[in-house]
Amino acid sequence: MARPRATFLEGRRLVSLALLAALVWSIWQVQWDQPIIHGGGIGAAADLFRALVTPELSPSFLATVLKASWHTVAYAFGGITLAVGAGFSLGVIASGVLARSSTGRWSMIVGTRGLLALMRAIHELVWAWLFVVAIGLSPMAAILALAIPYSGILGRIYSEILQDVPEEPLSALRTAGASEWQVLLYGRLPIALPDMLSYTFYRLECAIRAAAVMSFVGVAGLGFQIQISLDDLRFSEVWTLLFALVGLILLIDLWSTWVRRSLVR
Amino acid sequence: MKPMYRLPSAARQLVQSFTGTIRLSLILFLALALASWGFILVDANSGFPDLFMAETWSSAAGFLGKLAGVGEEGTPAFLQGERWMETGILASKTLAMSILAIVFAGTGALLTFLPAARNVAMGELSPHRRATPGWVLLHYFLRGTFILTRGVPELVWAMLIIIFLSPGILPGAVALGLHNYGILGKLSAEVVEDTDPRPAPSQRACGAGGLQVMGYGIIPQVLPQFITYLLYRWEVVIRTTIVVGFVSAGGLGMDFRLSMSFFHYSDIALLLAWYLLLVIGIDMLCAGLRKLIRE
Numbered sequence: 199m200a201r202p203r204a205t206f207l208e209g210r211r212l213v214s215l216a217l218l219a220a221l222v223w224s225i226w227q228v229q230w231d232q233p234i235i236h237g238g239g240i241g242a243a244a245d246l247f248r249a250l251v252t253p254e255l256s257p258s259f260l261a262t263v264l265k266a267s268w269h270t271v272a273y274a275f276g277g278i279t280l281a282v283g284a285g286f287s288l289g290v291i292a293s294g295v296l297a298r299s300s301t302g303r304w305s306m307i308v309g310t311r312g313l314l315a316l317m318r319a320i321h322e323l324v325w326a327w328l329f330v331v332a333i334g335l336s337p338m339a340a341i342l343a344l345a346i347p348y349s350g351i352l353g354r355i356y357s358e359i360l361q362d363v364p365e366e367p368l369s370a371l372r373t374a375g376a377s378e379w380q381v382l383l384y385g386r387l388p389i390a391l392p393d394m395l396s397y398t399f400y401r402l403e404c405a406i407r408a409a410a411v412m413s414f415v416g417v418a419g420l421g422f423q424i425q426i427s428l429d430d431l432r433f434s435e436v437w438t439l440l441f442a443l444v445g446l447i448l449l450i451d452l453w454s455t456w457v458r459r460s461l462v463r
Numbered sequence: 464m465k466p467m468y469r470l471p472s473a474a475r476q477l478v479q480s481f482t483g484t485i486r487l488s489l490i491l492f493l494a495l496a497l498a499s500w501g502f503i504l505v506d507a508n509s510g511f512p513d514l515f516m517a518e519t520w521s522s523a524a525g526f527l528g529k530l531a532g533v534g535e536e537g538t539p540a541f542l543q544g545e546r547w548m549e550t551g552i553l554a555s556k557t558l559a560m561s562i563l564a565i566v567f568a569g570t571g572a573l574l575t576f577l578p579a580a581r582n583v584a585m586g587e588l589s590p591h592r593r594a595t596p597g598w599v600l601l602h603y604f605l606r607g608t609f610i611l612t613r614g615v616p617e618l619v620w621a622m623l624i625i626i627f628l629s630p631g632i633l634p635g636a637v638a639l640g641l642h643n644y645g646i647l648g649k650l651s652a653e654v655v656e657d658t659d660p661r662p663a664p665s666q667r668a669c670g671a672g673g674l675q676v677m678g679y680g681i682i683p684q685v686l687p688q689f690i691t692y693l694l695y696r697w698e699v700v701i702r703t704t705i706v707v708g709f710v711s712a713g714g715l716g717m718d719f720r721l722s723m724s725f726f727h728y729s730d731i732a733l734l735l736a737w738y739l740l741l742v743i744g745i746d747m748l749c750a751g752l753r754k755l756i757r758e
Contacts, residue, residue, distance in 0.1 A: 213755060220562055227559035229631045239627030246626055268502075275499035319742045320735075323618070323706045327723060332523040336510020337503055395485070402492075411616045414709070421619065428622055436623075444614035453488065460484040 249433030259435060262423065263442045270419040270446070273337060274409035277344030278402055284345065285352030288314060293357035295386060296378050311354070318350030322408050326415045340417040344408055348401060359393045360386050392461045399454035406450050410443055420446075529728035530735075539729035546733060550718070554737040557714030560632040560639070561701045561745070567640025568700075569693050572647035576689075577677065579605040579648055580655035587660050588676065605648070613645025621707045630712035638707055643696050651689050658684045687756055694749040701745045705738055 235243075290296065292310035297303035326343035333339055360382075368385045376384065413422030420443050427435035503509050513519045532539030540546045577583050584602035585594035612620075620638035628634040662680040671679065708716015715734050722730040 210755060213752065221566055224559035224562040224566075227556060228563070228633050229629075232629050232631070234629060234633065235627055236629040239629075243627040246623065271495070272499035272502045275496045276503050279496045279500070315743075315746075319702070319739055319746075321702045321706050323709075324719075324735075324738075327719075328526075331723065332526040333513060333519050334510060334522075336508060336513065337506065338510030338514060341503070395489075399488070407614075407616050411618045411706075414618060421616070424619055425622070428626075440615060440619070443616075443619075444611060447614040448610060456484060457488045 245431075246433050246436075250437055252434050253437040253441060254432070254434040255438065259438065263420075263438055266418065266420045266423045266439070267442055267446055269417075270406060270410045270413070270421075270443075273340055273344065273412065273417065273419060274402070274405040276337075276341040277409065278348060278398075278405045280341065280345035281348035281352050281401075281405075282398060284349035285356055288349060288353035289356030289360065290382065292353055293360040295360055295382055298378065311357075314350045314353045314357075316350070318347045318354070320347065322347045323411060323414060326412055326417075330415050335416050337417055340409070340412040340415070344405060344412060348405060348408075352398065352401060355397050356390075356394055359390045359397070363389045396458045396461045399457045403447060403450045403454055406447055407443075526728075530732040532729045532732070535729055539732070540727070541729055541733040541736060546730075550715070550730075550733055550737055553715045553718055553734075554741055556632050557704045557708065557716070557738075558701070558741060560636045560708070560714055561697065561704045563632065563636035564639030564643065564700050564704070565693065565697045567636060568643035568647050568696065571640070571644040572651055573689075575605050575608075576648055576651040576655060576685075577681075578602055579609065579652040581652075582656055582658075582660065583677075583681070588663055588681065606652075609645045609648045609652075611645070612641045613649060615642065617642045617703050617707050618710065621710045625711055632711070632713035635704065635707040635711035635713045635716075638711065639700050639703060643700060647689075647692055647696060650692050651685065654685050654688045655681060690756055691753065694752055698742075698746055698749055701741055 288310055291306055292314060294303040294307040297306050322344050325346050326340055329339035329343045333342075363386045367389065368381050371381050371385045410420040413419035414425060416422065420439055424436055424439045424443075427433075427439065504511055529535070532541070540550075578598065578601050580588075581602065582588050584598045589595070589598055617639050620641050621635055624634045624638050628637065658681055663676050666676050666680050704714060705716045705719060708714045709720045710716075715738055719731065719734045719738075722728075722734065
């Protein structure tokens with residue numbers, strides 16, 4: 199029997215058309231009436247790229263770069279350690295594995311999932327700005343701002359990993375009389391830990407980048423220095439700082455890839 | 464059933480199950496975390512002691528109250544339909560910025576991810592089935608662009624681009640596009656490297672050329688994963704558009720920054736409401752699209 203012919207506006211094609219329409223609408227939203235490159239833009243771009251071959255390498259500036267890099271690393275680690283703690287606690291609750299009754303489980307899952315979604319819905323820099331206004335400009339504001347969305351992401355991923363643990367070893371523990379806490383501690387966690395570690399290391403790279411950007415609100419770090427140099431149009435310094443940032447991220451990326459490869463093995 | 468006395472031994476067992484690289488990395492991670500916290504807490508201006516002062520929390524509560532319109536003269540912005548319409552236009556600009564950005568990033572990645580994959584450029588799947596200088600060079604060049612574009616954050620790209628592009632949604636979209644191009648390129652090249660190599664030789668044995676092996680052997684394996692990554696990045700991009708708008712002067716970001724500077728608190732609440740609506744809307748849309756792909 200012949201396959202029923204798909205109508206022209208069948209599911210996927212309709213979606214593709216809608217997405218195409220969205221793209222056309224987006225292009226139309228750009229202000230085409232003004233020049234794309236503003237007056238003096240070409241000259242400024244030329245200056246910017248000319249400075250690429252002459253990055254600022256004086257020892258005193260390199261010391262500044264090193265110090266700014268350390269600030270960025272320190273705030274990234276400050277944020278991610280808080281996020282691992284909060285994300286783990288919330289993730290365990292959001293996975294619902296501790297609840298015995300099914301209503302208890304569902305209220306736990308829905309409530310915590312909603313909280314985690316709200317935490318990660320707002321970008322860390324927006325959190326940073328809100329924190330700076332609320333509690334004042336300080337490294338702690340940046341660290342908390344980083345920790346909140348990262349707890350949201352880590353919490354969600356941890357809860358999914360904990361839920362995906364195969365049931366057989368867990369029921370073996372339950373048959374032996376283990377409580378849900380014991381099942382978590384001796385069953386789920388040891389099985390889930392490699393995946394959780396792997397994801398945490400992946401997030402570490404993102405945290406370094408986020409911490410660098412965080413200084414946009416005025417906290418010390420690579421982003422703050424980039425902003426100062428850009429404001430003074432010292433493009434040679436900008437490139438040095440960018441190389442430091444890319445190098446730092448590359449270093450963390452290599453480390454986390456290495457860790458993840460060994461975890462898979 | 465006395466579990467607690469067994470906890471230390473369980474913890475020790477867990478630690479001992481990690482060897483070599485992992486243990487070293489965990490120790491390094493802990494050392495860096497401790498050093499960082501030490502450094503942060505030693506700093507007199509860290510703001511950490513402030514967290515235990517009542518004033519800090521009453522000022523934070525005051526800020527939340529102001530966001531909700533407490534003590535504001537006149538009607539709070541989020542209770543005026545007119546203001547919702549005005550800021551809605553900004554929200555639509557932000558949405559357009561995110562769509563342009565993800566299209567830029569996706570197109571760039573689609574054009575480059577094949578030669579950026581090791582097995583396509585210089586291995587099993589390469590045109591000459593061995594490494595040739597041209598392909599090797601192209602491979603490392605593309606990998607280099609991925610590292611550079613990915614390493615520089617969106618906001619910094621925007622700060623650089625705004626030096627020569629006119630303000631609006633375009634520079635923001637280019638900045639977001641550049642950063643996400645690096646991420647999508649890297650992720651999709653890695654997918655190609657992990658594809659099943661077995662179909663290729665049999666396709667070649669049937670007389671398929673290099674392009675046909677790509678089109679019928681590799682692309683179909685990679686495409687679903689590529690679209691999944693694209694949707695996932697779109698969710699991230701919509702969250703970041705507001706941040707890029709701080710400097711590129713397009714959409715919600717610029718007004719958010721201005722309202723912050725002028726202490727127009729209920730305006731901030733309104734802009735945040737639009738922002739959350741966009742983020743949640745895109746998340747739901749992407750969830751729906753993902754479901755469509757899986758079917």
